[in-house]
Amino acid sequence: MSSEAPVVRAVNLVKIYQTGGLPVPAVRGVDLTVEAGEFVAIMGPSGSGKSTLVHMLGGLDTRTSGEIWLDGRRADTLSESGWAVLRREKIGFVFQFFNLVANMTVADNVELPALLGGVSPRQARERREYLLGELGLADRAGASPAQLSGGEQQRVALARALANQPRLLLADEPTGNLDSRNTRDVLRLLGQVHGQGQTIVLVTHDARVASMADRVVSLLDGQIVDDGAIPKSRRRPLGAAGDVVELRS
Amino acid sequence: MRQSLLALLAKEPAHGYELKQALETIFGGAYPSPNIGQIYVTLGRLEKDGYVRSVDVEQANRPNKKVYYITATGREALETWVEEPTEGPRVRDEFFMKLVLAPMTGLSDRMALVNRQRRHYLSLMRDLRELAERTDPANRVALLLIEGAMLHLQADLDWLERCQEDLP
Ligand SMILES: Nc1ncnc2c1ncn2[C@@H]1O[C@H](COP(=O)(O)OP(=O)(O)O)[C@@H](O)[C@H]1O
Ligand SMILES: [Mg+2]
Numbered sequence: 001m002s003s004e005a006p007v008v009r010a011v012n013l014v015k016i017y018q019t020g021g022l023p024v025p026a027v028r029g030v031d032l033t034v035e036a037g038e039f040v041a042i043m044g045p046s047g048s049g050k051s052t053l054v055h056m057l058g059g060l061d062t063r064t065s066g067e068i069w070l071d072g073r074r075a076d077t078l079s080e081s082g083w084a085v086l087r088r089e090k091i092g093f094v095f096q097f098f099n100l101v102a103n104m105t106v107a108d109n110v111e112l113p114a115l116l117g118g119v120s121p122r123q124a125r126e127r128r129e130y131l132l133g134e135l136g137l138a139d140r141a142g143a144s145p146a147q148l149s150g151g152e153q154q155r156v157a158l159a160r161a162l163a164n165q166p167r168l169l170l171a172d173e174p175t176g177n178l179d180s181r182n183t184r185d186v187l188r189l190l191g192q193v194h195g196q197g198q199t200i201v202l203v204t205h206d207a208r209v210a211s212m213a214d215r216v217v218s219l220l221d222g223q224i225v226d227d228g229a230i231p232k233s234r235r236r237p238l239g240a241a242g243d244v245v246e247l248r249s
Numbered sequence: 250m251r252q253s254l255l256a257l258l259a260k261e262p263a264h265g266y267e268l269k270q271a272l273e274t275i276f277g278g279a280y281p282s283p284n285i286g287q288i289y290v291t292l293g294r295l296e297k298d299g300y301v302r303s304v305d306v307e308q309a310n311r312p313n314k315k316v317y318y319i320t321a322t323g324r325e326a327l328e329t330w331v332e333e334p335t336e337g338p339r340v341r342d343e344f345f346m347k348l349v350l351a352p353m354t355g356l357s358d359r360m361a362l363v364n365r366q367r368r369h370y371l372s373l374m375r376d377l378r379e380l381a382e383r384t385d386p387a388n389r390v391a392l393l394l395i396e397g398a399m400l401h402l403q404a405d406l407d408w409l410e411r412c413q414e415d416l417p
Contacts, residue, residue: 043367045410180396187378207406208399211374218364220413226364230371 005072007168007199008034008057013066015052015222026052028222029066034168039190039200041210044219050203051096051172053219057201058093058170059083071167088116092161094171098153100145106132106156107141114163124163131159134189136182150177158186162193169193171202175209187212250283250291251300255319255327258301262318265289277384277391279398292317300326338401348412363413370406374399 015027027049034040042050055061057068059075068076071090078086087093092113100109107128114124132138135155145153154177161169175183183206190212194200204210211230218226257263257271265288273282295301300323305313319327344366351357381395 043410045414205407207371207374207403208378211371211378213371216368216371218367225360225413226367228364228368230368230375233372233376 004036005069006033006035007038007071008032008201009067009069010053010057011067011069013053013056013068014064015049015056015061016064026222027056030219030222030224032217032224032227034199034201036199037194037197038215039194039198039213040202040215040217041213042201042203042217042219043205043210048219049222050219052222054170054172054201054203058091059087060093088113088164090167092164092166092169094154094157094161094169094174096172096176098145098150098157100153100156100160102145104144105141106137106143106145106148109145109156110159110163112163113160117164119164127163127165128159131162131189132156134185134192135159136185151179151182154178155182155186158189162189162198165198167199169198169200169202171200173203173205175204175206183208250287251295252327252330254288254291254295255300255323255330258317258319259324259327262316264306264314264316265292268292268317275390276394277388278380279384279391279394295323299323345412348416359416360413363409367406367409370402370409374402377402 010030010032013027013030013032014025017024017026030049030053032040032053042053044050052061056063056076057070059068059078063076066076067074070086073086075083075086100106101112104112107125110128110131111121111124114127115121119127128141129138132141135158137152137155137159140148140152140156145156148156154174158171158174161171175186178186187208190200190202190209194212200213202209202213210216213230215227215229217224253272254268257268263271265285269283269285269288272280292301292303296303296317299320301317301319303315303317306316307313344362347357348359348362351362352359377395377399381392381399384391384395386392
């Protein structure tokens, strides 16, 4: 492991929502470190605090207590505008509910973060063409988000989050609205960018997506109950002599 | 395997090795490649039950080979098999037995069991994903078999989550 600072370090992170006087503890003392190049899947039942956790890591929700360090810098103490700058420079975020800019085309939605990040219009276009192409959306570039299905919007949101080649990709259920074929496109793209060194923290229920990760973190009631590598299978590799189906003679 | 061999023989007579090859071609890497011994054992049983018969066919410069063909009884058995509904999903689950019983004996706590099992399922899922990537995209049968296994695994994982939520 290299000596560079981890991309993410959360220390005793806590989030308590206050709704009508009643405190709702959503995240209860999470410690999490993600090294550069790691792919971490976050799993857990509905309401276990997954979205709250990644929103805090992306500065989209304030923490109640604890520390967040991104790329070696303290981030939880940043102002809203400080977070905005940090996000623009370092974080690609895929929301559970897309958040595309309604009055911009798909192409512009994807190119915008790259342009804001300072790359040339040509590079932004090339990156956009690559990402939309990989996700099977090349022919939707001129559409507006409202003309897209939920699954298409979700893939555009992923392309947008990756446009900038961010230091950290945070994604909340990025395949929640996809059928099996579109999920396969997303998996292939995630595999490609992870292979190129992209650091990924991703919330998912989908075991196919989670199985792409190096590590799985399980949340229950706002706490981490498991954090570790997905083991190499102990069985002989599936293949010519696969054993997906039980043999009965 | 009895029924798949019967079905192949209903199409045309064949010898053991041809049956093995046909199963491999149709189901690809997703199906456990039966060894030739298993095939002959199964054919032997089918023959004893009167579902198939065999004839020795002479070959030039080689020992005779046994060619199997289906009988009328075999065809009836095959029809019954095709027409009756297939068993639904299992209800007895070995992991669930461990999950319920092991804590009572102090052998392991549930959280640890669930966590280990989740990682194991994800590791199996990775194997299936890689198998799907290696499989010829034109082999729909093999790919559907793999997808079916993936969906079962997803259901197992979802159930694991329910167990973790609801068992103290
Ligand atoms: N804005 C909010 N206000 C009040 N409570 C919230 C809010 N967002 C989430 N919660 C509560 O926090 C807990 C965790 O929610 P969430 O992080 O969305 O879980 P998950 O993404 O794992 O389903 C839940 O009990 C949820 O009801
Ligand atoms: Mg959520």
